[in-house]
Amino acid sequence: MDCPSTRLLLAYRRPGGPAELAPQDVAELDLHLAECPACTAVARRHDRFDAAVGPAMRAVAVPAGLRDRLLTAALARSGAIWRQTLYRYATAASILVVFALTVAGVVLAFRPAFDTDQVGSRSAMRYEAPEPAVRDFLVEADVPTTLPYDFDFALLDTPGQVGYDRIDGRYVPWVQFRLPPRPGDIRPNVAKVLIVRKSSFKLDPDHFRTTQNSFINVLAVPDDGRGVGYVIQFTTPNLEPFLKPALPRF
Amino acid sequence: MASAGTGVRDLIDAHYDSLYRYAYRLSGSAADAEDLTQEAFGKALARLGQLRDRDRAKGWLFRILRNAYLHRVRDERRHRTVSLDCVGDLPDDAEEPAPEVDSAKLQEALNGLDEAFRTPVILFYFEDFSYRDIADQMDLPIGTVMSRLARAKAYLRGRLAPPADPVAGGPRRATDGLP
Numbered sequence: 001m002d003c004p005s006t007r008l009l010l011a012y013r014r015p016g017g018p019a020e021l022a023p024q025d026v027a028e029l030d031l032h033l034a035e036c037p038a039c040t041a042v043a044r045r046h047d048r049f050d051a052a053v054g055p056a057m058r059a060v061a062v063p064a065g066l067r068d069r070l071l072t073a074a075l076a077r078s079g080a081i082w083r084q085t086l087y088r089y090a091t092a093a094s095i096l097v098v099f100a101l102t103v104a105g106v107v108l109a110f111r112p113a114f115d116t117d118q119v120g121s122r123s124a125m126r127y128e129a130p131e132p133a134v135r136d137f138l139v140e141a142d143v144p145t146t147l148p149y150d151f152d153f154a155l156l157d158t159p160g161q162v163g164y165d166r167i168d169g170r171y172v173p174w175v176q177f178r179l180p181p182r183p184g185d186i187r188p189n190v191a192k193v194l195i196v197r198k199s200s201f202k203l204d205p206d207h208f209r210t211t212q213n214s215f216i217n218v219l220a221v222p223d224d225g226r227g228v229g230y231v232i233q234f235t236t237p238n239l240e241p242f243l244k245p246a247l248p249r250f
Numbered sequence: 251m252a253s254a255g256t257g258v259r260d261l262i263d264a265h266y267d268s269l270y271r272y273a274y275r276l277s278g279s280a281a282d283a284e285d286l287t288q289e290a291f292g293k294a295l296a297r298l299g300q301l302r303d304r305d306r307a308k309g310w311l312f313r314i315l316r317n318a319y320l321h322r323v324r325d326e327r328r329h330r331t332v333s334l335d336c337v338g339d340l341p342d343d344a345e346e347p348a349p350e351v352d353s354a355k356l357q358e359a360l361n362g363l364d365e366a367f368r369t370p371v372i373l374f375y376f377e378d379f380s381y382r383d384i385a386d387q388m389d390l391p392i393g394t395v396m397s398r399l400a401r402a403k404a405y406l407r408g409r410l411a412p413p414a415d416p417v418a419g420g421p422r423r424a425t426d427g428l429p
């Protein structure tokens with residue numbers, strides 16, 4: 001190592017302080033200092049100056065009681081911060097509550113009045129025009145408005161002709177037809193058409209079976225390309241009594 | 251609350267004296283130093299969650315204190331200091347005896363230094379801080395810290411060394427001893 005490099009490294013050297021130089025630099029520096037009186041003198045001057053200034057720099061008398069004053073102030077501030085945080089959370093919670101109450105109030109204030117006239121007209125429509133009433137229901141249920149067979153809407157089971165069944169947590173719309181009671185019938189014969197969304201259930205195609213220990217037949221009509229299938233429960237041997245009579249042939 | 255209280259108590263116990271000394275050397279006044287120390291602990295308490303590594307608490311507190319000091323100085327604009335931007339280092343081979351450094355005289359010399367030079371030289375002589383620590387605290391490249399440190403030490407040498415020629419004595423200026 002030469003003298004200029006040594007002078008450069010001397011500026012980085014801190015005897016007694018944090019190690020700033022790589023070990024090999026320290027070794028080379030020490031080697032050069034052992035051989036070069038001029039650099040050794042410079043290093044001594046550096047060290048003497050630092051040794052004199054370092055203690056003087058740290059020689060600051062700390063006022064008596066400073067620690068206690070700092071602690072008192074810090075703890076007071078800690079309490080203030082705690083209260084401030086609490087206040088912030090309380091304010092945020094209050095704002096949320098007020099907002100929720102306002103929304104609830106608005107919703108309650110602007111809810112529609114129950115229209116008894118509309119209810120009456122709907123019921124009347126079911127009696128007077130059952131097929132359009134069923135179509136409206138199917139539109140509201142967001143399913144196709146036509147059923148898989150040509151059912152006779154004169155046989156709609158009024159007034160419980162349409163509705164929803166909750167199956168496995170999903171609402172399934174249905175339309176129910178009922179045959180006029182005949183003498184000797186133990187129970188009315190009905191056909192209930194459940195409209196099953198393909199997105200909600202898997203449906204076995206062409207599934208026809210008689211429910212065990214029951215008089216009910218079940219017919220599954222698979223998806224016809226409109227995103228729904230149908231499950232028809234009926235109490236007659238076949239569906240024919242529920243369909244519109246065939247037109248007479250001439 | 252209890253843990254925050256314990257945390258700040260530990261911080262104060264561990265660092266209040268060194269922080270006060272640093273504040274004193276920065277500000278040059280005991281009253282300012284105490285205010286700054288209190289302000290630094292107050293700010294530290296509010297940001298205690300940011301301190302993930304307790305081993306770095308000292309550097310963190312020193313940084314907070316320096317920022318508080320800079321904020322005050324900017325507000326007050328009261329310090330008249332000497333910028334060392336235009337001066338170089340003292341030659342290494344200048345013959346000078348080892349100075350007897352008086353703490354008050356040292357403070358006088360520090361007060362005359364621009365903060366950009368005063369901070370690294372104070373932190374340097376606090377010895378716990380490496381050049382890398384100083385650079386991190388000041389958000390500066392380590393080379394810049396080294397350069398400022400060399401100039402600041404040269405300045406201090408000029409201010410603290412006894413007058414070589416009594417005939418040419420008289421009040422020493424901040425640039426005395428600098429080329």
